[in-house]
Amino acid sequence: MAPVHHRKEVDESYAKEKEAAFAEFIQRKGLKTTRQRNTIVATFFRMRGHVSVEELLNEVKKANSRIGYATVYRTLHLLVESELVEERRFGDGLARYEGHSDVEHHDHMICLECGEIFEFFNPRLEALQEKLAEENDFKIFRHRLELYGACKDPEACANRKQKRQASAGN
Amino acid sequence: MAPVHHRKEVDESYAKEKEAAFAEFIQRKGLKTTRQRNTIVATFFRMRGHVSVEELLNEVKKANSRIGYATVYRTLHLLVESELVEERRFGDGLARYEGHSDVEHHDHMICLECGEIFEFFNPRLEALQEKLAEENDFKIFRHRLELYGACKDPEACANRKQKRQASAGN
DNA sequence: TGGATTGCGAAAACCGTTTTCAATATCCAC
DNA sequence: GTGGATATTGAAAACGGTTTTCGCAATCCA
Ligand SMILES: [Mn+2]
Ligand SMILES: [Mn+2]
Ligand SMILES: [Zn+2]
Ligand SMILES: [Zn+2]
Numbered sequence: 001m002a003p004v005h006h007r008k009e010v011d012e013s014y015a016k017e018k019e020a021a022f023a024e025f026i027q028r029k030g031l032k033t034t035r036q037r038n039t040i041v042a043t044f045f046r047m048r049g050h051v052s053v054e055e056l057l058n059e060v061k062k063a064n065s066r067i068g069y070a071t072v073y074r075t076l077h078l079l080v081e082s083e084l085v086e087e088r089r090f091g092d093g094l095a096r097y098e099g100h101s102d103v104e105h106h107d108h109m110i111c112l113e114c115g116e117i118f119e120f121f122n123p124r125l126e127a128l129q130e131k132l133a134e135e136n137d138f139k140i141f142r143h144r145l146e147l148y149g150a151c152k153d154p155e156a157c158a159n160r161k162q163k164r165q166a167s168a169g170n
Numbered sequence: 171m172a173p174v175h176h177r178k179e180v181d182e183s184y185a186k187e188k189e190a191a192f193a194e195f196i197q198r199k200g201l202k203t204t205r206q207r208n209t210i211v212a213t214f215f216r217m218r219g220h221v222s223v224e225e226l227l228n229e230v231k232k233a234n235s236r237i238g239y240a241t242v243y244r245t246l247h248l249l250v251e252s253e254l255v256e257e258r259r260f261g262d263g264l265a266r267y268e269g270h271s272d273v274e275h276h277d278h279m280i281c282l283e284c285g286e287i288f289e290f291f292n293p294r295l296e297a298l299q300e301k302l303a304e305e306n307d308f309k310i311f312r313h314r315l316e317l318y319g320a321c322k323d324p325e326a327c328a329n330r331k332q333k334r335q336a337s338a339g340n
Numbered sequence: 341t342g343g344a345t346t347g348c349g350a351a352a353a354c355c356g357t358t359t360t361c362a363a364t365a366t367c368c369a370c
Numbered sequence: 371g372t373g374g375a376t377a378t379t380g381a382a383a384a385c386g387g388t389t390t391t392c393g394c395a396a397t398c399c400a
Contacts, residue, residue, distance in 0.1 A: 030377095032366050033367090069381095073356095091259070095356085128295050132290055136279060138320070140318070143317045146313060146315075147299060148310070148311055148312050149308055151307065153307055202345085204348080207347085264388095343398100344397105344400105345398090347396070347397085349392105349395100351390100353390065358385070359384065360382085360384080361381095366375105367375100370372085
C-alpha cells in the first residue's frame, strides 16, 4: 500500500505541473521570473486545503524569510488571474486560496465547531441552479454555495478541533 | 388599482410592526429606548432591498443629521441579534442588511452588470442540500447560495444600471 | 428627581489588504 | 557578457469598512 509514499509522489508531480503552468503564464504575460514568486508558488502547491495568506507566508518564510506580505499578496493575485487558483471567503474575514483539484468546481460545507471544510459536488444541484436562473431570465457566470453547520460525529469533530487549536499556536 | 397608495400602506404597517418588535426586544434585553435607535430602526424598515450602512446613514441623517456611523453600526448589530434583520455580503466588501420578508429564507442572484439582486426560493434546492449534508454526516445550521451573472434582458439591465449610477451621485 | 447605568458621537484604533517608493533584480538588444 | 529599460521587491504607509474608546448626555427606576 504505502499510502504516504504514494501521496507524496502525487503531490510532487501535481506541484511540479502547477509550477510549470504558472511559469508559462508568467511568460505569456511578459512578466519576469523571480526567485520570490517561484518560492511562493512552489510552497503554495505543496500545501493542502484552503490556505490563508498568513498560513502561506509562514510556510514561505521557512524557505526565504525575507519575503514579505506584499509579494505573497501580489503572487496570489497572479495565481488567481492565471486560473490556477481560486479565492474563497468563508465569512471569517480573511481570504483563502485553493488550487483547482481534478474536480473543476465544488462547493463547501463548513463545520463551525472544528473548522473542517468538506467539499462536495452534485450535478443535480448545479442543474437546478441553472433551471432557476433560466426562470428568472438570468445567465449564471459563477456561484457560491456554502453550508454552515456542524459535523454529526462529535468525536471526530472534537479531535479536529483540538488538532486545529494545537497548530494555531505555532 | 392605485398600486402606489396600496404599497405605501403595506410598507407602513410592515414598518410599524417591525418597530414594535424591536422595541420589545430592547425591553426584553433591559436596554434603553433612545431617539437615535428609534430613528434608525424606523428609517431602516421603510427602505427596501439590501441596504448598506452608508445608504442607511444617508437616510437617517435626513431625520437627524447628528446621528453618526457608530450608532448606525451598533443599532444594526442589535437588529441582527433580534433576528429582525439579516446581514448579507455579496462580495463587494461591504455588509448589506435586509429585513426578513414574509418568505423566511431565500437566496440571491446578483447581476454583475446592473447590480440588481433577484431573490428566489426553491424547496427542491433546499431539500437537495439537506440530502447532501446527510450523506456527509453533516448538520446544516444555515447556508448561503449566491448566483453571480447577468440579466438576459439587456435593455432592462442597461436601464437599471443607468438608474443606479444616477442615484450613486447623490 | 437623583443618580446609577446606558447610550451617544467624534475620533482613534483595528485589521486585512493594497499601494507607494526607493532599492534591487530581470532580461533583451547589443 | 553588459548596459540599461523595465519589472519586482519589501518596509512602511495608506486604505476602507468596521469596531472601540472616551468624555459627555440621555434614560429610567427607586
Ligand atoms: Mn474547496
Ligand atoms: Mn434578500
Ligand atoms: Zn466539526
Ligand atoms: Zn442586470
